[in-house]
Amino acid sequence: MAPRKTAKPKVTKCPDCDGTGETTESVRVGARKGRLTDYRQNAMCITCWGSGEIPADD
Numbered sequence: 001m002a003p004r005k006t007a008k009p010k011v012t013k014c015p016d017c018d019g020t021g022e023t024t025e026s027v028r029v030g031a032r033k034g035r036l037t038d039y040r041q042n043a044m045c046i047t048c049w050g051s052g053e054i055p056a057d058d
């Protein structure tokens, strides 16, 4: 019998999206000045893939 690991589902809140699963990216327009606009688009957080949680490594 293999010893069972008592693997707790360790997760921590994703720091990139603060647990929301989405990131808000500022959209830059104007190649010359690259200024920021007020317009922002939501994108799925690629750190946690939208789950808002990431596995916690020891």
Ligand SMILES: [Zn+2]
Pocket (backbone or CB within 6 Å): 014, 015, 016, 017, 018, 019, 020, 021, 022, 045, 046, 047, 048, 049, 050, 051, 052, 053
């Ligand atoms: Zn995230």
